Each structure stands twice: as structure tokens, then as C-alpha cells.
Amino acid sequence: MATEFRFCPICATPLQSIHRYDRVRLGCPACGFVHFADPKVAVIALVIADGAVLLVRRAVDPGKGLWSLPGGYMDAGEMPAEALQREVREEVGLAIDVGEMSAIFPMQNGAGKRVGIVLAFRAQPSGLNRQVYAQDDVSEAGWFGPRQIPPDLAFDSTKTLIAEWARSEENAETDT
Ligand SMILES: [Zn+2]
Numbered sequence: 001m002a003t004e005f006r007f008c009p010i011c012a013t014p015l016q017s018i019h020r021y022d023r024v025r026l027g028c029p030a031c032g033f034v035h036f037a038d039p040k041v042a043v044i045a046l047v048i049a050d051g052a053v054l055l056v057r058r059a060v061d062p063g064k065g066l067w068s069l070p071g072g073y074m075d076a077g078e079m080p081a082e083a084l085q086r087e088v089r090e091e092v093g094l095a096i097d098v099g100e101m102s103a104i105f106p107m108q109n110g111a112g113k114r115v116g117i118v119l120a121f122r123a124q125p126s127g128l129n130r131q132v133y134a135q136d137d138v139s140e141a142g143w144f145g146p147r148q149i150p151p152d153l154a155f156d157s158t159k160t161l162i163a164e165w166a167r168s169e170e171n172a173e174t175d176t
Contacts, residue, residue: 008033040107040116043084044071045123046161047096049130052143053165055150056091059139062110063154069120069161070138080119088123092132092141096123105157118157146170 008015008028015035018027026035046069047054055067072087074080081098088096099122107116132141144150146166153159 005035037115041074042071042107042116042118043074043080043087044069044118044120044157044161045084045088045096045098046102046120046165047088047094047123047125048165049125049143051169052145053149053162054088054092054094054132055142055144055162056134056138057140058137058154059134060137065139066152066154067150068154068158070141071118072137080121084121084123090136091134091138093135094129094132095126097126098123103157103161105160120157120161 005015005026007013008031010033011028011031013028013030015026016029017024018034019025020027020034025037027033045054054070056070057067058064070088070091071084072091074083075086078086080101084098085096088094101119101121103120105118105120106114107118109115130143132143134141146169149162149166153162
């Protein structure tokens, strides 16, 4: 999937490897265009309601068939909270309030190369509605208590955040 550009997107001249700004980058010998491999930015949400976390089963790669926290790539011009609200609405039809950012994870492609960052936020449903419908690039969606987490989770970010959350929930139970 991660194919390199071969032609200049401005003038269609074949690109060459050039040394610019301390790195080898693809550049156009005709018009001077330089291709910068900008970091990809994704947002994910730990949406909690009534002691349960919202998980979605992915219908597309990466992680097709596995459960993950809802989220996705940010569009240019979006702020993280807006991107998360859009993604969760697209994936499960739920309106959410986005809270604090809780972690930043490296984003890796299928070959294990770092290509960007994943911003994780705490969130909750905007209203009393808890109903979720799998849509878009999701095949299933649901709420899971700390002892009901499915074993087939995608992504280190989801695994880390779910483990932390489940541990804090169980500690809270034993404290009371
Ligand atoms: Zn060009």
C-alpha cells in the first residue's frame, strides 16, 4: 500500500531523489517541487459510559476483523475533537463529548515503519443515548465491561489503553 510517488504532482515530470533540508527526498528536476513525507495523524477515543468502553470491529485493514477503539485519520483543517466526533458518528452513529488527551502513540505502517502519530482522547456520549450501529468501515460495535473485553484486539494503542482502563476499573471495584 505504501507506494512512493513516481511523478511530480504539479508537472508530471519523473521525480528524482534529491538532498534537501538534511534528508534525501523526492524532488522534481523541472519545477522544483519537493515531496515532504508529512506525518500522518490519527485520533482514537476511549469512550466510556456506565462502566463500559466502546469498541468497534474493523471491517477494513489494517486490523481487519479485530476489535479496536473507534477513530481514524484527521482531515486537513480539522481539530482533533472534531475529527473524533466525525469518526465516531460515521462508525457507530453516536454523538460524543471529547475530553482530555490521554496519550500519544507512534503510528506504524504494515512494515513496522513509523509514519505518524496517534492521539488518544477520553470521551463520553453527548446525551443519554448509548445505542451504536456498525457502519462505514466497522462490522460490529458494542459496549464492554472491564471483564468482557474481547481477546482479539488490534493495535498496540488500543491494547495499552484498554489494559490501563480495565486495571483502573477493577482497582476501583476492589476499593469500594
Ligand atoms: Zn514538477
